[in-house]
Amino acid sequence: MKTQHTLAILLLVVSLALAGCGDEGGQADQVFSLRTGLADGRLAYIGVGGAIDGVVNPELAVKAGERVRIELHNGDGVTHDLALPDLGRHTPLVMGKESVTALTFTASASGSYTYLCSVSGHRQAGMEGRLLVTP
Numbered sequence: 001m002k003t004q005h006t007l008a009i010l011l012l013v014v015s016l017a018l019a020g021c022g023d024e025g026g027q028a029d030q031v032f033s034l035r036t037g038l039a040d041g042r043l044a045y046i047g048v049g050g051a052i053d054g055v056v057n058p059e060l061a062v063k064a065g066e067r068v069r070i071e072l073h074n075g076d077g078v079t080h081d082l083a084l085p086d087l088g089r090h091t092p093l094v095m096g097k098e099s100v101t102a103l104t105f106t107a108s109a110s111g112s113y114t115y116l117c118s119v120s121g122h123r124q125a126g127m128e129g130r131l132l133v134t135p
Helices: 002-019
Strands: 030-039 042-048 060-063 067-073 100-106 111-116 128-134
Touching: 030 060, 060 067
Parallel strands: 030 067, 060 128
Antiparallel strands: 030 042, 067 100, 111 128
16 A cells, blocks of 8 residues: 555656646647757757758747747657757657657747757767747
């Protein structure tokens, strides 16, 4: 009985922690899909679909006030995530080829923000791009 209670509390804590990763849910005005992979021998985010299709570490342009969803597809089987440090947002780690995670948030302030993989060494290996929020 005590073990079941402990397990239930642990599952609740994990669920709350994942909810705090910045995924606000709901409909998005802009949806971007990125796939992890190699480009020119470096780790990269590669755009999938629309204007960013095939673009390495594409600039993601949105307007202030828009709800944005960034989907991260694991294309190489290596553990990755996507973080927007200046906005205090990040996805959970995406592990295993073809796994998917996502981040949904409101772009509230105009500016240029770096998105990156926070796994040790991945940013330095090329996984970095820009989110441009215009007024």
